Amino acid sequence: MSDKRPVSNPLALAVLSLLYERPMHPYEMATTLREREKAESIKLRFGSLYSVIDRLEQEGLIRAGERIREGKRPERTVYHITEAGSVEMRDWLRELVSTPVKEYPQFEAALSLLPGLPPDEAVEMLELRGELLDGMIEQIDARHEQAVNYGIPALFMIESDYRKQMLECERAWIRQLIEQMVEESWADIELLEGIPTWRQMHAEHNGGDE
Amino acid sequence: MSDKRPVSNPLALAVLSLLYERPMHPYEMATTLREREKAESIKLRFGSLYSVIDRLEQEGLIRAGERIREGKRPERTVYHITEAGSVEMRDWLRELVSTPVKEYPQFEAALSLLPGLPPDEAVEMLELRGELLDGMIEQIDARHEQAVNYGIPALFMIESDYRKQMLECERAWIRQLIEQMVEESWADIELLEGIPTWRQMHAEHNGGDE
DNA sequence: CCGCGTATACTCGTCAGCGAATATACGGAA
DNA sequence: TTCCGTATATTCGCTGACGAGTATACGCGG
Incomplete structure (x- = not known):
């Protein structure tokens, strides 16, 4: 903190x-x-x-x-x-x-090291994450519905409303990323590297050392 | 972790x-x-x-x-x-x-304790946060533009693209919250408490103790 | 060739964080 | 009455995190 x-x-x-x-x-x-x-x-x-x-x-x-x-x-x-x-x-x-403070969500760390995973595996993991996010969002919805039934004021649900919003946002972003990766549409944008290069890198890698 | x-x-x-x-x-x-x-x-x-x-x-x-x-x-x-x-x-x-992990953004903590602040002050602070978020988003945009000029591949900007998305999302959510609070539209939704009650609570509070 | 600012490359002590253990008390079943 | 499961209430010791300090080496201006 x-x-x-x-x-x-x-x-x-x-x-x-x-x-x-x-x-x-x-x-x-x-x-x-x-x-x-x-x-x-x-x-x-x-x-x-x-x-x-x-x-x-x-x-x-x-x-x-x-x-x-x-x-x-x-x-x-x-x-x-x-x-x-x-x-x-x-x-x-x-x-x-x-005052927004710099925080370090683990997912952001993962993204910044993503090339450490072969691209197809990365896509697979992203898809999994998307599904898990779906589940979490549903859970929050369920709890909200329940809360409304019990007459709990909205003031006490702000935090989870915020979290829900963030989760939805992440989910949307991920879906979009997956699409781009699957289409390999990055190949156009990148000058130094594209998905093919990335894939090749892993194919060549001799599994480290020793 | x-x-x-x-x-x-x-x-x-x-x-x-x-x-x-x-x-x-x-x-x-x-x-x-x-x-x-x-x-x-x-x-x-x-x-x-x-x-x-x-x-x-x-x-x-x-x-x-x-x-x-x-x-x-x-x-x-x-x-x-x-x-x-x-x-x-x-x-x-x-x-x-x-796998999404439970993380504890400080802002979420703040939201869950928001009633500890008088409502008008809360709105004021939220507005400030909104402006600061604007600034952060601009900065990321600037860096991205620069990166494109230098020919840095999009793959290396994923993390900050993600962050940007999250920041924008938070900003949107905050703006919406502020609107609701200013209109006091919660009064309709809540059964136990509304902004007026919240405000009163702080007016009554004798500043703690001692 | 001398001095000093900066880069190189670590080391160490402190301390907050936390899991897991402890110990006692209560209440209900048999 | 006695047992046992659960609630009450707290303590303790380890361990990882990290800031701040240290010490030497290089290079360059004068």
């Missing part, structure tokens, strides 16, 4: 958000985040929860309050957000919303 | 790709990757280069060859890819191309 935030783990932002709503103890945070399925859209590793909370406290963004105990359960520390914490949360959110 | 790969750092894949072309010593790998601007599309931290290479060697995916020295420079170890390495590289690439 764009470091310079006192605590850069996205889990920290989620924690601040929760405590902005109301004070909670750590385990309740984890439970609430799970209930709301925030882990769908934010990378949350609950193994890091306690250390993130400690650091937030050290930075003065949250503050430990009462230590309560229910029954014979181990006592649990309730945390509150501080004024500095509210400021940090809003500032962080504003930045995330307003 | 989807762990279970013997070395999961994407830098490792880049290294395998390079050695699949020809043997190299570490520093040359770094230089070549920089020349080809692979760092644009793959998350490469060259601080990890040597440890990644060590692990690749331990896993038998690459093999240290001659140690050459030019002039009085420290001697450099030339590495070769092994058969196992070629296999791993192709398998990894196939997986990356064919």
Whole structure:
């Protein structure tokens, strides 16, 4: 994450958000985040929860309050957000919303190394990806439909609406790429290399070394 | 990264790709990757280069060859890819191309926590993002034009073409979201909450605690 | 031929991240 | 009453990532 935030783990932002709503103890945070399925859209590793909370406290963004105990359960520390914490949360959110950051989707990496695969295999894999994307899009649609039935407000579906849009976009792009590759229409565009050259390269390759 | 790969750092894949072309010593790998601007599309931290290479060697995916020295420079170890390495590289690439993985774009996280920002501020930030995206798209266009002039084949521009497509898609989605929010057209759709409720929530909030 | 800026080629220490383990408590069945 | 499965709540230790530092060598201007 764009470091310079006192605590850069996205889990920290989620924690601040929760405590902005109301004070909670750590385990309740984890439970609430799970209930709301925030882990769908934010990378949350609950193994890091306690250390993130400690650091937030050290930075003065949250503050430990009462230590309560229910029954014979181990006592649990309730945390509150501080004024500095509210400021940090809003500032962080504003930045995330307003400023595109460079991210490195694995697929983009794959594309930039695509010549490492023989072209026919590449096409095959792209086709597979297209189908898998179809499935993922359908799933989101199904969930949306369900949500509408339950009367869940659209505000709470923004993230997955966004994801759906991106998936559809990727799918369209891939389909187009496949077409181009199958037609080998690149041969016209390229001066140095075309699909035939690419294929030949792999045919010649003696499988590396050793 | 989807762990279970013997070395999961994407830098490792880049290294395998390079050695699949020809043997190299570490520093040359770094230089070549920089020349080809692979760092644009793959998350490469060259601080990890040597440890990644060590692990690749331990896993038998690459093999240290001659140690050459030019002039009085420290001697450099030339590495070769092994058969196992070629296999791993192709398998990894196939997986990356064919199988969408769950990634966590920061913007998606932001969207899922959007209610943490007052709605008018949210709109403002979204507008800013839209403009920044415009700028990024223009930049890619400029680079593409230049590349065409230099006669660089389209094959080498796939990654950034993909990125451009995604950026345009995001921009379109954002514009649409802004429109909806400004019209407050959500009020019709939502049963529990509308923009007015959202706004009120923030007006009431006493700034957290302490 | 001397000095210094830049390129070459690594090394190392720190630290966040996280999986997996731990330990206790509760509640219901038999 | 006792057992056991599940929920509660947290700790710990390893490991990979990476920034920042280091040290030598080359080349070129003066």
